[in-house]
Amino acid sequence: MANFIRKGEWLEYHVSSTDQGKTIEEVCKTKLQLSGRMIQKLTRHRGIQINGKKSYLAYPLKKGDRLQIKIFEREDYGVEPEPIPLEVLYEDDHVLVANKPAGISVHPTEKNQRGTLAHAIAFYYQTKGLQTKVRHIHRLDKDTTGAILIAKHSLAQSILDKDLRERKISREYLAIVSGIPEPKQGTIDEPIGRDRHHPTRRRVSKTGDRAVTHYQVLETMNNEAALVKLYLDTGRTHQIRVHMSYIGHPLFGDSLYGGPLKGIQRQALHAAKLIFFHPFTKEKVEVEAPMPEDMVQLLSLIQPMATHGRVK
Template identity: 50%
Template sequence: MNIIRKGELLEVIIPAKWNQITIDQLLREVWSGPKKQIHQLRTDKAVLLNGEQANWHFPMSTGDRLQIKFFLEKDFGVIPSFHNIDILYEDDHLLVVNKPAGMDTHPNEPTEVNTLANAVAFYLQANGEFRKVQHIHRLDQNTTGAILFAKYPFIAAILDRMLEQREISRIYLAIIDGMIKGKKGTIQKPIGRDRHHPTKRRVSPTGQNAVTHYQVLKTFPNQNRTLIQCKLDTGRTHQIRVHLSSIGHPLTGDLLYGGKPGYSRQALHAAMLTFIHPLTNEKIECRAPFLDEPPIFPDQSLEWIKR
């Protein structure tokens, strides 16, 4: 599909499959854009068709040139701060970053500068892109792996919806204490706050619905540990950590949830992120290399993942 950035504009050459649909249909039905932002685009007269102000309800034709002002400069929303980061994928619309251990996803206070969001802001600034940094999901401070960022509000809203509707697949690798029974399973237990600990979560009948699927990849009998992969239907805080602890197999190194010592952090890594690009329809698959020194996961673990 012919979609390119030209300065502030996203330019789309209308393909045959979109012949005779309107701009309104494209934004609302094809791209499933958010109503609020579509309304703002209309109010700002930010959409052109063949170089002129567009009639949103007039059918477009194959070969028409649609231009939308998506790439307006914005304040980063965080303080740009240099940190080495591993970019797994990037285009004009989004980027996927491999988060190291010991780093928060985003600041909790405006003055914080040591988070992944600060590092992404610096990276964008160094490349001449002034964009509000928008993470689509989070990882705990001591969980490593792939995190998806959007570069402008329209794409962020679409990616948020895709995540909610499970159109973005996230596969985690985890090393757990003990030899788990069976090759695969599903944990469906609601998760809520722990009244006795400010940052801890627990299984609670009054908590939010949470579903974790797991599959055994390799066992380590001599260490009494198991390597599993996890896939989430929901994205609750500490979900994998709480769920695995609740069935008697906490993450190795996760002292907060009863895991045995063994590593400098909980053995959890967001290994793979897969989705269909909402604008280009390309399949994006990102595998996040391990960053730990000394290593936690076996080198071959990424190859053992089962779809």
Template identity: 50%
Template structure:
């Protein structure tokens, strides 16, 4: 059964209908509302669960007409000190935030005390609107990768979107410029990716790695490079960069897996398109963001380098 709860402020509200009668409250929370056991424990501690305006037992069986309220807005204070870092907001509502990340910006702190990240900038943006709470990226982008990034506005929304990510219903399409011309203009790379034991940061294709699937199609070819559209089926660290390096076509400007390039100061990789189902409105949202200026200039120079016939 598909249920349609409503969000009012920080609370999710649901009137129990006949198909749910006889189920325990715990089963409804886990199976129908997709709330994790960890979040349920937190809700019981915070008095964030009410059935017919009373604090219920999790094993209580519900009846048709019962009224359930669940606290889904964050009471947790974010641990980041907000910083006035400009962010490019593409879309926002009460549940989600989509931003266009600039290259050179880390998404969130990766070590204690780290500052100057996108998450710090979002915390500042939210604070300016009177909103507090944790910054919750649904997926990641490397520091020097630009483009679209999805954020959840509370822990419950994050769980719903993370479920979409695991079920591969969030579609992420990238544009990248790689060295050389690919023999196959359209294809799928299915090679597992794991840690490179010789380097603390690098990843590599290895039989001991995790499943990694990358779909690609060549958009345009130049004398010694190709513009490629890439769709991720999985989301391993550095997946696009590792897979194209494995093919012998590393991303242009990628000093970690290839080499620096005089025409761009970072890897030529941009999260171009993002598509997902809104967790409450059952509406498919899609966004596109053109390549930033540095990749645009790189493409122009590559076109100019093609010898005339």
């Protein structure tokens, strides 16, 4: 983890020659990406130390100093831990990537709601002796599967939330759609807003928010279906489902947007790859989530009718 080491409740940063002469406050803002507000809060609670002792923000750092920030404090999970199976795709002291199954929400949206991914993560934390709030960085629809990013403390959340706003976090999706999109690679740039006639449905609307979806056909099955890779420039609710339906190729199993109701009990949509920059090392992290069994079975069901192979 380069110059960053966890020591109990503290994140320790080993000061290098490039930081020589800089103040604690400068390094906290540049290397640790602490906001001024977070620095003030930590200072009030004696959460910033140098070489194990309380110091002041204007202290000029020397090579070899150990700057310590108290960010791993014990806190409430935010939900009651529940023994729900959890597949972890990637994990370190700062982040966790889970593979969300179909049929569960990312977090509670109603009072006393149980059985969400957040409940499963809280239980996983509990088994690991970790007591911290469950902090999701982005969301997936209840019936969409795949990789989802979780921050394990408030500083990681702050950094990753900023990265998400600045589009430094990207997700690649796989979908099985009705028919064959033409052209086989393209961009859908159509605004999405609420459907006045349905409480949960969205639709393409001139008065909606801008939404941009890029797609590429990976494989075609006769004229019946295609396996499509997608990635988004924006993150509107139901964006992929709305856009693919709008161009006449709704997802299999997606009853809300007119998809064929055969071979799968949900919309055939999977977050297959998550790409982000580690909040501290800044290394590029790519995490892949294997295609779920119900989508594999759907492909095998349609596959015998295939007349075209994989699209190059």
